[in-house]
Amino acid sequence: MKIASALLCRASEKIYEKLVVRGVPASHDVCAIFDEASPERTVPCALFPLGEPRADERTLVAVSPIVDVPKASYAIAEYDEHGRLVQSVRRTIDYEAAKWTSRLNYKLRPEKCAEIRLFDEGRLSTLSEIVIRQIIPDQDMMIVRGSLRLPSAGEHDVRLACLDEHLMPAGAAFLNMGEHDDSSRASRHAGLLVHDFSVRLPISSGRLFFFGWDERHPGSYVCHELWPERKEELLNEMRHRYMSAGLDPYYAEWLRLKRPNLLEQELQRRCELPGAPSFSLVVPLFQTPANLFTEMVDSVRAQTYARWELVLVNASPENADLCSLVERACSDDERIRCVTLEKNLGISGNTNAGIERATGDFVAFLDHDDFIEPDTLFEYAQAVSEHPDTDLLYCDEDILDLDGVLKAPFFKPDLDVDLLRTKNYITHLLTIRRSLLAELEPSTPEFDGAQDHHMTLQAVERARRVTHVPRVLYHWRVCEGSSCGNPESKLYAVKAGILAVSEHLTRCGISARVEEGDYPFTYRVLYDVPQPEPLVSVVIPSCDHADVLRACIDSLVDKTTYQNYEIVVVENNSREQATFDYYESLPEATGGRARVVRWDGEGGFNYSKLINFGVRHARGEYLLLLNNDTVLITPEWMERFVGICAREEVGAAGALLYYPDDVIQHAGVVVTGAANHLFADMPRGNDGYFNLVTCQRQLSAVTAACMMVRRDAFERVGGFEEALAVSYNDVDFCLKLRDAGYVVVYTPEVRMYHHESLSRGHDEKLEEQARHIGEMALLRERWPMHYAKGDPYFSPNVRQEWPLSSWYHF
Structure with a gap:
């Protein structure tokens, strides 16, 4: 193969070169390739035929981008009629020389230059394409996700490469995120193979060139040029999705619009609520700055609800300025009373002194440097009027930073005892019925720093009803020395918090170990496994893809530290001989733990039927439902799951799942709209809104890709709904558990990789999409009251549709 240049010109940041190729039989193909042996300085190239080929020669137009290097090259290959490589030739581009050659050609042969100039406009050099779908920021790196689309004919050997703006190899190895056919993009008879990929690259990368090709199909070579502008656009799209309410710079404006106006406040003052309760606000004072004291007191006096008293506990009797402010406040309003201590008794002792003087139906705890919204007590009183059995109230809160800006709102869920054991998310404005408060054990000095947590846990154990008011009514001030602004200032509180949670578990009769969590003032609760270890049945539906199932089971056998378990593989109409060969090897490979049961049902894939069938053949007291495209990360996974599910109130437990590129696939399910995975597509290490990951x-739900459930709970609710064949069956199952009085727990202590839909594929065809829509409608039809009331574990202040983000409801 001999290649000669007939003409060269530059236009639109590209080089166009007319090539004459001789010595290639007419039956052979000539195409551009990516030379893996020497990728450096390889420039993308697209080849287009110009005119009809002759017997002894053909004319091509090569189009390549102008890059910021002195020289680059590309490779042209010849393939025979059987697709075998005959030879390849590398051609070098000298960009400085090309500039002058182009200028000369435009002067001497302008018509010929016009013939090939912009020759690639509207033309396809290949049936393949690369699409960059998503770029996920991850500190100083970015995770680039995309797809290589190829004609889906025969066997494939997909290859990918990436070069930076200097035409040097960039990033780590490409990860295969799955392959599937996409006939809907072409026709029902001539579809595309879609190879999804992910690659990690420096976020500082400039211009990038992505190359893709199929070794088995000559001419499939394709390149995608990712410009910095497009990169930033995709990065910002993901940053916007990650911008939780805690980070949104427009939050203060939203709060201003949500506040009741002057007319509404006046109506609140005139409103007579049935069974109107009275409130005592207890505020321990210790060396409180004058301006903060005044703002706190003013916020209480501005309340639109009048039935309150403010109990000030002054533990700084030597502070004359503070004593004078307290005395003036008491004289200005008879509802303000003072308890002066002879000395500082610590936060617990000071608080107890205030509780003793409280006379209201409810006692609220307000920090001396914080303040509340004017309608706080009205909202609380209204909640009590609507639910007279309320014994504990709390609201949403935010932070006032050192610059006087309100930010970082914490939109809290309704009562969640598991979260409360992990962190004191209730915090402010904690309000407890005084009759219940009298029954609680007073906080002692060993609980200082976690006295509110200790009190809240006790109250929740006994409360008839805990009411969450989903309004931002409390403002927590950041100041020097506060635990909010400087967690290290109260390290002693961590030990107190561990003690508070440990004693709570003891009172509840729960055997567990409490450890310090990953973040300040958070705790890790590790529930003990019943002894002797109960049998766990791991139920894995599977169809072909023996390599996928092998990776899953090998990870279980190699890493699992729990001893008493079995593996039940539910065979679902496999066809490949490799699958059945693997089944034969399973008993020996797993030490007799694994066995295969064959489901011969008709009507296509039905996950619910497969699970129900597998459970009928399982022997375990605990059922661990698992997708075959998962790989275990945490060896103690069964211990963590069994410890949680052994609690009588727990119906199911779910895990933290990652995609193979270390991006979150599942950290629980919020059941709004239909159902959405929380924190999906966030990189590992980004722990989300208030570190909830x-x-x-x-x-409300967790995915059945990795879910443990006790057999008695599974059978009580009738297993999985078989009318939901593919989608939302796990959500429906979890809602059935909750309807029966169980709770569903998400635990980050169990982590796995999940190649989502790697074995089953994606819903691309029209009939599959129609089935998905029908199952969504059936889910909503089965649970109308849930969707009407809203998910209790997700704030009504935040948008309910995907993507879940910081866009608030107005």
Whole structure:
């Protein structure tokens, strides 16, 4: 193969070169390739035929981008009629020389230059394409996700490469995120193979060139040029999705619009609520700055609800300025009373002194440097009027920073005991019925720093009803020495918090170990496994893809530290001989733990039927439902799951799942709209809104890709709904558990990789999409009251549709 240049010109940041190729039989293909042996300085190239080929020669137009290097090259290959490589030739581009050659050609042969100039406009050099779908920021790196689309004919050997703006190899190895056919993009008879990929690259990368090709199909070579502008656009799109309410710079404006106006405040003052309760606000004072004291007192006096008293506990009797302010406040309003201590008794002792003087139906705890909204007590009183059995109230809160800006709102869930054990999320404005408060054990000095947590846990254990008012009514001030602004200032509180949670578990009769969590003032609760170890049945539906199932089971056998378990593989109409060969090897490979049961049902894939069938053949007291495209990360996974599910109130537990590129696939499910995975597509290490990714907590649902459930709970609710064949069956199952009085727990202590839909594929065809829509409608039809009331573990202040983000409801 001999290649000669007939003409060269530059236009639109590209080089166009007319090539004459001789010595290639007419039956052979000539195409551009990516030379893996020497990728450096390889410039992308697209080849287009110009005119009809002759017997002894053909004319091509090569189009390549102008890059910021002195010289670059590309490779052209010849393939025979059987697709075998005959030879390849590298051609070098000298960009400085090309500039002058182009200028000369435009002067001497302008018509010929016009013939090939912009020759690639509207033309396809290949049936393949690369699409960059998503770029996920991860500190100083970025995770680039995309797809290589190829004609889906025969066997494939997909290859990918990436070069930076200097045409040097960039990033780590490409990860295969799955392959599937996409006939809907072409026709029902001539579809595309979609190879999804992910690659990690420096976020500082400039211009990038992505190359993709199929070794088995000559001519499939394709390149995608990612410009910095497009990169930033995709990065910002993901940053926007990550911008939780805690980070949104427009939060203060939203809060201003949510506040009641003057007319509404006046109506609140005139409103007569049935069974109107009275409130005592207890505020321990210790060396309180004058301006903060005044703002706190003013916020209480501005309340639109009048039935309150403010109990000031002054533990700084030597502070004349503070004593004078307290005395003036008491004289100005008879509802303000003072308790002066002879000395500082610590936060617990000071608080107890205030509780003793409280006379209201409810006692609220307000910090001396914080303040509340004017309608706080009205909202609380209204909640009590609507639910007279309320014994504890709390609200949403935010932070006032050192610059006087309100930010970082914490939109809290309704009562969640598991989250409360992990962190004191209730915090402010904690308000407890005084009759219940009298029954609680007073906080002693060993609980200082966690006295509110200790009190809240006790109250929740006994309260008839805990009411969450989903309004931002409390403002927590950041100041020097506060635990909010400087967690290290109260390290002693961590030990007190561990003690508070440990004693709570003891009172509840729960055997567990409490450790310090990943973040300040968070805790890790590790529930003990019943003894002797109960049998766990791991139920894995599977169809072909023996390599996928092998990776899953090998990870279980190699890493699992729990001893008493079995593996039940539910065979679902496999066809490949490799699958059945693997089944034969399973008993020996797993030490007799694994066995295969064959489901011969008709009607296509039905996950619910497969699970129900597998459970009928399982022997375990605990059922661990698992997708075959998962790989274990945490060896103690069964211990963590069994410890949680052994609690009588727990119906199911779910895990933290990652995609193979260390991006979150599942950290629980919020059941809004239909259902959405929380924190999906966030990189590992980004722990989300108020670090909730790392918090063990209750949720409305978890995915059955990795879910443990006790057999008695599974059978009580009738297993999985078989009318939901593919989608939402796990959500429906979890809602059935909750309807029966169980709770569903998400735990980050169990982590796995999940190649989502790697074995089953994606819903691309019209009939599959129609089935998905029908199952969504059936889910909502089955649970109308849940969707009408809203998910109790997700704030009504935040948008309910995907993507879940910082866009608030107005």
